[in-house]
Amino acid sequence: MTALEPLGKARFRADERVTMSHGGGARAMADLIRKVFAHHFANPLLDQHHDVARLDRPEGRIVVSTDGHVISPLFFPGGDIGSLAVHGTLNDVAMGGARPVALTAGFIIEEGFPLADLDRIAASMGEAARKAGVPIATGDTKVVERGKGDGVFITTTGIGVVPDGVEISPERIAPGQAILLSGPIGDHGVAILSARQGLEFGTSIVSDSAALHRMAADMIAAAPDIALLRDPTRGGLSATLNELVEGTRHGMLIDERAIPVRPEVASACELLGLDPLHIANEGKLVCICDAVDADRVLAAMHAHPEGAGAALIGHVTAEQPGFVRMTTRIGGMRVVDWLSGEQLPRIC
Amino acid sequence: MKYVDEFRDRALAEKLSAAIHAEADPARDYNFMEFCGGHTHAIFRYGVQDLVPANVHFIHGPGCPVCILPIRRLDDAIELAEMPGAILCSYGDMLRVPGSKRRSLMSAKADGADVRMVYSTLDALAIARANPDRQVVFLGIGFETTTPPSALAIRQAADEGLENFSVFCNHVLTPAAIRHILDAPEIDPEQAVRLDGFLGPSHVSTVIGSKPYEFLAEKYAKPVVIAGFEPLDVMQSVLMLIRQVNDGRVAVENQYTRVVTREGNAKAQELVDDVFELRPTFEWRGLGWMADSALAIRDKYARFDAEKRFPISEKTAREVKSCECPAILRGVKKPKDCKLFGKVCTPENPMGSCMVSSEGACAAYWTYRRAETLAEMALEAAE
Ligand code: SF4
Numbered sequence: 001m002t003a004l005e006p007l008g009k010a011r012f013r014a015d016e017r018v019t020m021s022h023g024g025g026a027r028a029m030a031d032l033i034r035k036v037f038a039h040h041f042a043n044p045l046l047d048q049h050h051d052v053a054r055l056d057r058p059e060g061r062i063v064v065s066t067d068g069h070v071i072s073p074l075f076f077p078g079g080d081i082g083s084l085a086v087h088g089t090l091n092d093v094a095m096g097g098a099r100p101v102a103l104t105a106g107f108i109i110e111e112g113f114p115l116a117d118l119d120r121i122a123a124s125m126g127e128a129a130r131k132a133g134v135p136i137a138t139g140d141t142k143v144v145e146r147g148k149g150d151g152v153f154i155t156t157t158g159i160g161v162v163p164d165g166v167e168i169s170p171e172r173i174a175p176g177q178a179i180l181l182s183g184p185i186g187d188h189g190v191a192i193l194s195a196r197q198g199l200e201f202g203t204s205i206v207s208d209s210a211a212l213h214r215m216a217a218d219m220i221a222a223a224p225d226i227a228l229l230r231d232p233t234r235g236g237l238s239a240t241l242n243e244l245v246e247g248t249r250h251g252m253l254i255d256e257r258a259i260p261v262r263p264e265v266a267s268a269c270e271l272l273g274l275d276p277l278h279i280a281n282e283g284k285l286v287c288i289c290d291a292v293d294a295d296r297v298l299a300a301m302h303a304h305p306e307g308a309g310a311a312l313i314g315h316v317t318a319e320q321p322g323f324v325r326m327t328t329r330i331g332g333m334r335v336v337d338w339l340s341g342e343q344l345p346r347i348c
Numbered sequence: 349m350k351y352v353d354e355f356r357d358r359a360l361a362e363k364l365s366a367a368i369h370a371e372a373d374p375a376r377d378y379n380f381m382e383f384c385g386g387h388t389h390a391i392f393r394y395g396v397q398d399l400v401p402a403n404v405h406f407i408h409g410p411g412c413p414v415c416i417l418p419i420r421r422l423d424d425a426i427e428l429a430e431m432p433g434a435i436l437c438s439y440g441d442m443l444r445v446p447g448s449k450r451r452s453l454m455s456a457k458a459d460g461a462d463v464r465m466v467y468s469t470l471d472a473l474a475i476a477r478a479n480p481d482r483q484v485v486f487l488g489i490g491f492e493t494t495t496p497p498s499a500l501a502i503r504q505a506a507d508e509g510l511e512n513f514s515v516f517c518n519h520v521l522t523p524a525a526i527r528h529i530l531d532a533p534e535i536d537p538e539q540a541v542r543l544d545g546f547l548g549p550s551h552v553s554t555v556i557g558s559k560p561y562e563f564l565a566e567k568y569a570k571p572v573v574i575a576g577f578e579p580l581d582v583m584q585s586v587l588m589l590i591r592q593v594n595d596g597r598v599a600v601e602n603q604y605t606r607v608v609t610r611e612g613n614a615k616a617q618e619l620v621d622d623v624f625e626l627r628p629t630f631e632w633r634g635l636g637w638m639a640d641s642a643l644a645i646r647d648k649y650a651r652f653d654a655e656k657r658f659p660i661s662e663k664t665a666r667e668v669k670s671c672e673c674p675a676i677l678r679g680v681k682k683p684k685d686c687k688l689f690g691k692v693c694t695p696e697n698p699m700g701s702c703m704v705s706s707e708g709a710c711a712a713y714w715t716y717r718r719a720e721t722l723a724e725m726a727l728e729a730a731e
Binding site for chain 1 (some may be wrong): 356357358361362365392393394395396397398399441467579580714715716717718719
């Protein structure tokens with residue numbers, strides 16, 4: 001994350017806040033966009049200074065994905081809403097087997113929001129996009145009255161291109177295929193919890209928020225026949241797997257001992273009565289591929305820092321269609337269910 | 349985590365499993381009740397049933413504080429939350445439980461009530477200090493483990509002269525409920541499951557010790573093992589119970605010696621005794637009214653007692669008719685014996701207390717053993 005520029009060359013005063021006029025379409029708004037967003041996002045597409053971004057026509061099929069980001073707190077260990085808004089949408093595009101081409105960003109900002117915080121968010125967003133090599137091509141800013149928003153909401157849309165021959169889709173899941181996971185689960189959710197008011201607990205856990213498109217591209221290159229890629233975000237690994245078996249003619253059997261969980265995450269979950277399988281991730285992916293390809297795909301994952309902890313965690317089965325089952329740590333068997341409602345810490 | 353991993357080790361589990369298989373007499377059944385929802389949860393989460401022989405049965409008891417809070421008390425809590433200017437603080441898992449007309453604290457919050465999830469009573473005190481012009485009510489629920497923190501909060505509020513803090517007390521007592529299950533006159537003796545022993549909740553005993561269970565051995569001739577909450581703790585406790593049964597012994601044994609003593613934590617007991625007294629009678633969801641089974645705040649702390657401080661209206665609450673929870677909480681029936689299980693009653697849409705909290709028996713079957721349970725139900729329906 002880049003630090004705020006020195007105040008000598010300040011783009012705004014340190015204590016300046018977002019006001020309704022920043023959203024009013026007048027000079028103040030143009031100023032805000034120029035000083036904050038254009039400053040941090042600078043790229044040739046955005047610099048077209050047009051209400052639309054013109055992209056060259058790509059080869060292949062186009063995918064589009066959009067995602068609204070609302071998160072509390074806005075800043076958390078390992079990231080903030082800005083980088084998250086970039087990674088989340090890039091990953092959605094990448095999970096479609098696509099190479100991301102451009103992003104758009106819409107901001108809804110609450111009146112009174114400190115400009116310095118907005119700047120920090122924009123800087124982190126710009127940096128995340130630059131690191132990923134994907135420009136933020138166009139955007140929008142609205143300001144809502146105090147009390148009608150929660151600081152900042154960001155909606156990002158991603159556009160990507162799927163190469164011919166790649167057919168990633170849940171319909172291609174079949175019994176016998178291997179289920180791969182790119183690394184330890186629960187980091188993001190626990191990092192957020194640890195920063196939440198009323199719960200601040202000391203932990204070294206940082207969010208796993210990361211862009212996965214490069215790793216995904218290498219995985220596809222290693223095994224173009226991959227059946228499915230999915231990032232287990234909200235609802236965690238259990239929701240992702242359950243989504244993939246619900247209403248189908250196959251089930252899944254995973255092995256608890258094969259699922260990587262950091263000890264700090266496991267301890268925090270233990271303390272709060274939460275199940276790591278239900279906790280959100282922002283930098284992990286699940287891959288389902290033919291068993292014969294599993295080793296090659298795993299090797300492609302291991303070659304990236306985001307996939308260093310990748311593991312084979314189970315298989316698609318013909319038995320018990322519609323259910324995700326798990327061999328437990330001690331050798332018993334259980335169903336891995338969706339979480340019902342919001343995961344709430346239990347009392348004792 | 350090393351400490352915990354040790355109690356979830358596959359090789360040790362296999363050893364214990366072999367010992368249980370070797371010592372359990374195939375010619376008989378062993379019915380052990382785990383009183384506490386924490387044990388139920390551990391058994392299901394780790395699939396402990398798969399590691400014991402089929403004639404060792406886990407009978408799930410009523411020990412889940414969320415499950416046994418009657419709808420009427422929950423409606424009272426919602427009413428307190430909706431008082432103008434009030435802030436109701438609650439542990440997280442109470443928020444979703446439906447009261448009358450399917451309204452929960454969560455839906456009250458959506459309707460504008462200020463309901464806040466807290467992780468400890470200290471958080472509730474901090475909220476009271478920060479909002480001197482508001483009334484902060486802490487929804488106190490739970491067994492012997494959550495009672496000392498509530499007592500501490502009341503004493504702290506008294507010491508500080510914090511006038512805008514109170515507790516809506518619903519703390520309940522474990523031994524009383526076990527006694528009630530064994531005494532329950534309404535159980536048809538033909539239908540009643542024979543209980544061959546109890547797994548006692550270790551976290552309760554860290555507070556009250558193992559002594560309060562001695563009546564089970566003495567008066568009811570039931571073996572008890574105070575058991576930890578890790579899957580291997582449970583398995584080892586099952587082995588200890590099987591040995592007692594096989595030897596014809598009846599004793600209160602302590603598996604969880606790493607923390608529990610016979611006398612428990614005297615300081616916590618004194619604290620609780622200073623702040624609380626026995627309630628003559630209290631209603632448990634699914635079990636009905638039970639004498640001496642809950643605590644109330646003593647008169648000397650009346651100004652911190654939400655029940656005394658605020659007018660709470662009389663109300664009637666209705667349970668769903670065909671819900672089998674009472675029989676399930678007594679260990680007489682299993683979730684699959686309820687017609688509503690999985691059809692109208694699921695964790696998303698719970699009809700009875702056993703489905704409302706993740707530690708209830710119905711929720712555990714639904715969440716962890718749904719495939720088998722639905723298959724069994726289909727088989728029984730076909731017969
Ligand atoms: S399935 Fe639902 S209705 Fe039936 S006993 Fe369980 S909680 Fe009650």
